[in-house]
Amino acid sequence: MKQTAAYFLAQLKRAARLLPGQILADIAVCSCVGVFACLLIAQGALAAEGTRYRIGMVGDLSDSYLGFGIAAVQEMDDSRFMIELVPMSEQEAEAALRRGELYAVMRVPEGLMESIVYGENDKLVTYTAAQGQQGLGTMVMGEITDIASTLVTCSQSAIYAMQRVLADQGRGDEIGWETDKLNLALIQMVLDRGGFGEVEVLGYGDGLSLELYYFCGMIFLFLLLSGLLNSALFVHRNSAFSCFLKARGVGAFWQILGEYLAYLLLVLAGLLVLCLPLGFGLGRGYLGIPEWEGMGAAPFLAFVPVLFPVAAMFAALQFFLFEAADGIVNGILLQLICGIGMGYLSGYFYPSAFFPEKMRMLGELLPSGAAARFAQAGALGKISAAAWTAVFVWLSVFIVLTALVRWRRIR
Amino acid sequence: MKIEVAGIKKAYSRKKVLTDISFSMDAGSCAAILGSNGSGKSTLLSILAGVRKADSGAFYVYGCPSREQGKNCPEPMQGTDLLREPGQIPKVLGYVPQGDPLMEELSAWDNLRMWYDRKTLERELSGGALKMLGIDSFLKMPVRRMSGGMKKRLSIGCAVVSHPGILVLDEPSAALDPVCKENIRSYLNVYRKEGGIVLVATHDAQDLELCDMCYILRDGTLHRWQYGGDFHKLAEELCEKNF
Numbered sequence: 001m002k003q004t005a006a007y008f009l010a011q012l013k014r015a016a017r018l019l020p021g022q023i024l025a026d027i028a029v030c031s032c033v034g035v036f037a038c039l040l041i042a043q044g045a046l047a048a049e050g051t052r053y054r055i056g057m058v059g060d061l062s063d064s065y066l067g068f069g070i071a072a073v074q075e076m077d078d079s080r081f082m083i084e085l086v087p088m089s090e091q092e093a094e095a096a097l098r099r100g101e102l103y104a105v106m107r108v109p110e111g112l113m114e115s116i117v118y119g120e121n122d123k124l125v126t127y128t129a130a131q132g133q134q135g136l137g138t139m140v141m142g143e144i145t146d147i148a149s150t151l152v153t154c155s156q157s158a159i160y161a162m163q164r165v166l167a168d169q170g171r172g173d174e175i176g177w178e179t180d181k182l183n184l185a186l187i188q189m190v191l192d193r194g195g196f197g198e199v200e201v202l203g204y205g206d207g208l209s210l211e212l213y214y215f216c217g218m219i220f221l222f223l224l225l226s227g228l229l230n231s232a233l234f235v236h237r238n239s240a241f242s243c244f245l246k247a248r249g250v251g252a253f254w255q256i257l258g259e260y261l262a263y264l265l266l267v268l269a270g271l272l273v274l275c276l277p278l279g280f281g282l283g284r285g286y287l288g289i290p291e292w293e294g295m296g297a298a299p300f301l302a303f304v305p306v307l308f309p310v311a312a313m314f315a316a317l318q319f320f321l322f323e324a325a326d327g328i329v330n331g332i333l334l335q336l337i338c339g340i341g342m343g344y345l346s347g348y349f350y351p352s353a354f355f356p357e358k359m360r361m362l363g364e365l366l367p368s369g370a371a372a373r374f375a376q377a378g379a380l381g382k383i384s385a386a387a388w389t390a391v392f393v394w395l396s397v398f399i400v401l402t403a404l405v406r407w408r409r410i411r
Numbered sequence: 412m413k414i415e416v417a418g419i420k421k422a423y424s425r426k427k428v429l430t431d432i433s434f435s436m437d438a439g440s441c442a443a444i445l446g447s448n449g450s451g452k453s454t455l456l457s458i459l460a461g462v463r464k465a466d467s468g469a470f471y472v473y474g475c476p477s478r479e480q481g482k483n484c485p486e487p488m489q490g491t492d493l494l495r496e497p498g499q500i501p502k503v504l505g506y507v508p509q510g511d512p513l514m515e516e517l518s519a520w521d522n523l524r525m526w527y528d529r530k531t532l533e534r535e536l537s538g539g540a541l542k543m544l545g546i547d548s549f550l551k552m553p554v555r556r557m558s559g560g561m562k563k564r565l566s567i568g569c570a571v572v573s574h575p576g577i578l579v580l581d582e583p584s585a586a587l588d589p590v591c592k593e594n595i596r597s598y599l600n601v602y603r604k605e606g607g608i609v610l611v612a613t614h615d616a617q618d619l620e621l622c623d624m625c626y627i628l629r630d631g632t633l634h635r636w637q638y639g640g641d642f643h644k645l646a647e648e649l650c651e652k653n654f
Binding site: 003006007009010013014017018235238239240241243244245246247248249410411 | 457460461462463464498500501504506507508509510511512513514515516517521522524525526566569570
């Protein structure tokens with residue numbers, strides 16, 4: 001035990017010698033990433049402010065009802081701030097779509113309105129998106145088309161029913177006037193659809209705003225990839241030293257524990273380096289997190305200790321990868337591949353809510369997923385026992401696996 | 412002190428590396444183990460040092476575990492099998508592996524402090540084994556700036572912390588300059604004269620001169636060899652006998 005303690009102290013000394021260099025490297029990386037992130041956010045905000053989706057309308061637009069509908073959407077509806085409907089020819093639309101000037105093209109087939117008026121509904125409006133992938137925009141447009149179709153067919157039923165009632169009552173001369181009134185009432189309802197209900201956004205990662213979700217994701221990614229910055233501790237690793245320690249009575253598990261604690265010190269130092277500018281930015285209001293709005297840096301300072309268990313688990317993972325890899329270069333490559341892969345699957349780059357079910361489940365099972373759940377719950381101040389257990393289990397698994405690899409190496 | 416190694420066997424998966432290793436040594440003796448690369452020299456030494464486990468066999472120690480003799484010897488051993496009691500090994504045996512078991516970022520002092528308490532370290536540096544090894548001259552130097560010879564001397568310094576009765580060295584002279592080899596040889600001579608047992612795996616003629624016994628490790632067993640002091644002759648003999 002005395003030797004183990006002496007070994008741990010020596011490892012601490014070693015980590016302390018490397019610490020100034022590591023902190024400089026952390027500052028350099030954090031500065032670069034920070035500047036990059038600020039530029040991206042600023043660019044994104046500007047783009048978001050000025051974005052209006054241009055949709056080309058082609059085909060038979062001659063019908064007065066359709067013309068009125070397009071005019072209503074462009075002049076009266078709330079969607080006019082987001083969507084611009086541009087009537088154009090088929091050729092113009094195709095060229096504009098190729099040039100990226102249009103988000104999508106909507107084709108109205110000839111005789112669409114007659115088909116609707118006579119209840120035939122055999123004509124299809126086709127919507128062609130510029131993007132090849134099934135993105136959020138196309139999904140939303142699909143939903144809108146679905147809703148519009150339902151509205152039109154239901155309106156038709158209402159109009160036909162009304163016309164039948166008026167005809168039965170011998171009021172045939174009022175049919176035209178009453179139909180127009182009913183149509184206007186329906187259009188009014190569509191325009192006033194905001195009053196139908198209230199949209200409540202559940203958020204990401206168990207109720208986080210998108211800002212806090214990505215804020216956490218950025219910190220996790222830094223922690224996950226901090227093994228690249230801290231690789232200096234593994235450069236001079238040699239098995240002779242491990243053998244010597246074993247001969248002096250310090251077994252594989254105690255060797256790993258001593259080395260791991262020193263490594264954790266470097267990881268935590270890196271985390272604190274990252275947290276300083278973040279705390280400053282939040283305190284000054286440069287970073288807007290809705291959950292912490294107007295509260296300065298206090299909630300973030302309370303959040304930092306929540307990150308320590310996560311940092312400890314990621315440090316154990318990185319330690320295991322370095323021990324398992326044959327050589328420092330392989331270790332660094334392994335860190336990079338595992339870090340990016342796990343980060344992606346667990347939704348650090350893109351909310352995992354959009355992933356297929358199985359992929360999302362896998363992402364949650366991974367250590368990166370356990371870390372995300374733990375810290376996201378911590379950000380809202382409600383860490384469950386299951387989240388604690390997951391982090392602790394992964395941490396223990398990595399320490400034990402690393403000790404096994406060391407044991408195999410020197411046995 | 413006396414040691415007796417009896418019937419040590421070791422196999423990696425199906426490959427038998429050591430089939431039957433038996434030998435004995437008395438206090439103040441030195442044995443060299445020769446053998447081609449991969450013959451199992453390092454495996455044998457690491458088993459004796461408690462790093463690897465033998466499949467079977469015994470490593471008996473009789474007498475005082477350290478070089479302290481007579482009344483200074485705390486608990487003499489009466490045929491303790493170190494392979495069955497590996498916890499005793501650090502008290503009895505100092506092991507210097509092939510590479511240098513040192514922390515590159517730290518100084519010689521910091522590396523030694525891992526094993527020595529401050530008082531003992533200062534005493535050893537002023538007139539003990541560490542002084543003899545010349546470590547006091549590069550005490551503050553970081554290991555990464557040291558020459559191969561300095562590192563090897565420091566490694567030996569770390570290994571002899573408990574004044575062990577047995578010193579096991581795995582190729583201690585590999586790639587060292589003659590002055591450094593001589594320095595290490597002088598220390599090992601003193602170590603022997605104080606009653607220590609030296610076991611060294613080597614390919615070096617100068618290491619052989621230090622030893623009074625020579626073993627060749629081949630096909631997993633040790634063969635005693637008479638070394639007359641002529642390394643070239645020994646090499647020729649080994650070639651003739653297909654070793």
